Amino acid sequence: MEKKEIIAALMTANVNFLNALGLNIDVSISRENKKFNEVVGFCEQVITIIETFYKEKKExxxxxxxxxxxxLSFVxxxxxSNVFALNTYFYAVDKNTAIIEKCERINSLLGxxxxxxxxxxxxxxxxxxxxDFVIALHACDxxxxETIAKAIKIKSRHILVVPCCExxxxxxxxxxxxxxxxxxxGLLRYRFASILTEALRAQFLAGAGYSVKLVEIVSPKYTPKNLMIIAKRKKRNKKYNMNKFQKxxxxxxxxxxxxxFFADTGSNRSECYKAICG
Incomplete structure (x- = not known):
């Protein structure tokens, strides 16, 4: 079985888990559910990275x-835990107080x-x-x-984001x-804005010392917002620059x-770039 199939099967086998999340009560419908498939596709990419770079048992x-x-964090x-028996820890952050309170209630059910x-x-x-991982699924605009900036600032080893609107x-x-x-x-501006935005993000990450690739996590039939930026922090053994991003x-x-988000690192843009790449 492919990773997506394993993840989907594991989730749909536990109806109580899906119900607690509110993803879908009817399992047969859940497999076609937009959010369900987005989360499964995202998890697949995370697991691929873990299998490649986390051979040792660590948190x-x-x-x-x-x-x-x-x-995403719950799934x-x-x-x-269930497939890989890994030791993990999750910080989940949102500025919406009601949403965080709801997450805490869900977690009290899941334990x-x-x-x-x-x-x-x-x-x-x-x-x-x-x-180790900074992640975001459809963080708006x-x-x-902000997610990418935070990841760079805390020197996260891996960054995986699926952007939303531009x-x-x-x-x-x-x-x-x-x-x-x-x-x-208008329509062409809408589509070009998406391409340009993700290109700018990718070049910024590359300039900050990350290797970057872009993949689709799910079929466009579920959502046109299916592009994921995957970035891995390189060893700091050479100088990086923001030339491509700046151009x-x-x-x-x-x-x-x-x-x-890096305005505090320098009095002008040149100093800011130098601090990010340092």
């Missing part, structure tokens, strides 16, 4: 940013002892444990950038760039939001 720490109802916790739910902005969180960039593409004849049209940012006049 693996996750930081789930803009976690919402924490579907990862369940799968990694996990290795989860901490935090009501705060992602950028302000200071995990007590060293974080600049919340994905409103910040889309609103800036109406004028002042070399492809304005394309972005004059792209300036070409399209985006003043990209991700860099704003």
């Amino acid at each position: 693996i720490v996750f930081l789930d940013c803009s976690c919402g109802k924490s579907y 990862l916790n369940y799968v990694l 996990f002892k290795n989860m901490c739910f935090i009501n705060a902005k992602t950028i302000d969180v200071l995990p007590e444990k060293s974080v 600049v919340a994905t950038d 409103n910040n960039i889309r609103n800036r593409l109406k004028e002042g760039h070399p492809l304005v004849d394309i972005t004059d049209f 792209l940012d300036e070409m399209f006049n985006t003043d990209f939001a991700l860099q704003s």
